[in-house]
Amino acid sequence: MDILKISHISKSFGINKVIDDMSFSVPKHSIFGFIGNNGAGKTTTMKMILGLLKADKGEIFVNEEKVTFGQNCTNQYIGYLPDVPQFYEFLTPMEYLRLCGEIAGMEKGEIRKKSEQLLELTGLENANKRICGFSRGMKQRLGVAQALLHSPKLLICDEPTSALDPVGRKEILDILLSVKEHTTVIFSTHILSDVERICDRAALLRKGRIDTIGTLEDIRRMRGGDNIEIEFCRAGDAQMFAACYKDVMLAGETKIILEGKSESEMIEVMGRLYEKHLPICRLERLESTLEDLFLEESE
Amino acid sequence: MNISDILPFLIPLILLEFSLLGYTLWHILTHKNYKHGNRTLWIVITIVGMQFIGPILYFIFGKEEA
């Protein structure tokens, strides 16, 4: 069953079409990466899912209920972490979570139990001071705690890691990974290593459209072939060998990269090396990363 | 004009103004960042305009929104 279903939504700001007929769905219990450049429409899409912005066209369903703009009941299933969460800084984390819990309509005892549990999960259990003294990373972690407070079925994070240092990033990703069992996580990012680290599925967003979507393996496979990097022992060999191929790139004095070769083509390349009696230092098959894909998209 | 005439005004006014001044100075000294201006500026304004206008100016323009 899909926790989130988006069908044919469009959104324009003035003449600027930000989202253009976008459709996709996210199955339950997965971590879904939402990849795109700055300005590709990630945040806009998320805000429409939350009912903070009104879609010009199309429908969004969360847990099979339709999202309406304004007063929307679907928000009870969603936990949201904005890119830079802003808190009432005169409150302490515990007080803030209590406020959130009361707004979400939770019971007193439940709020207490859940807050303590989440503050421990996010490593803030000893931070009893007011939020105004918090660092960026601490605020982001409190943001996660706040989003998970009412045990949402769907957790939406808008660039949760982009403003953080490597340690902070790892902490946030570990937290997201640890809640996977109970919650479906959607997070947008332009940091691809984050997606490769924790996501099961991903969608690539370009100019307001979904360009590629599927499991991480699917997406990688969608590209034609892999690149082959060959390092020769002598500079002359490299140039001579490079002359035999069209789609070749000289990556240095003794290094060439053959682009987009399938497995059979790779064997052919090795055969030719043998024929010409060219000794090599190294031959490597470069697996395509999301990075390549992303660069391709942006071109 | 008799001093006993103004005493009922003077005592609460002085108390009020000093508590306002004390509270504002405490607030300025315990906060590092201000919306506008810096610490020295606000201390000067608070003391010069201590008949309530200084503290009020600070709380409107100096104190950070939280």
Added chain:
Amino acid sequence: MKQFFAFMKKEIIQHLRTGRMFITIAMFCLFGIMNPAIAKLTPWMLQMVSKDLEQSGMQISNMEVNALTAWTQYYKNMPIALIIFIIMFGSILTAEYEKGTLIQVITKGMKRWGILASKFFVLFALWSLGSLICCVITWGYSEYFWDNGIVKHLVFTAFCFYLFGLWLITVIIPASVFFRWNGAALLCTGAVFFIAYLVTLFPKVKEFSPACLMNTMDFMTGAADINEYTFAIGITLLCIVLNIILSIFVFNRKAIS
């Protein structure tokens, strides 16, 4: 309802911890003391300058100071207190817009009317408390030095100004919802007051403007009948309710980002 109380608790903690509550109450106390104090000091100050004035040929008749003088000061000073109050609380909603603190609250399922209702309530409570404090202090001093008996319709006139202030304060919220920027919200509030004030300059339509409630001198001296303002009070109450309804109506349809 639970949401409303939770959010209101947050508002009260906010004003307590940021010192606004204290400053506001101190300000109203101060004004309350200043009103009779200025009245009391007026003859003394006149005496000081009268010597100079006599030389230039002006005669100062001996001025009679009574409770009426103190209450005249009250209605002169309260507009200043109101302006400070409005500037101080003008950012009550726009600050949250500008900072983005409302996003988490709304995505938690907070009903939007609850946000506005708690803000309205806090403004209402603070203005009521402040007016009451200021009024009681002025009354107490006047009673001690003079006799409040000569001031006619004291409660009614104080209520008129209180209601006028309440109306102007409730303009902040719809103005904030429309403009989302503190400066614009304040300018809008100022503009609304200016228009209301202009209306009072035309005798035929002046009762349609809440600003006419500012003129209470005639009631205090007994020169006018309080029933004259029944209509104006009705209009002002209506305007307050309209402000509340309008802001909730617009806020429900606003995108929040």
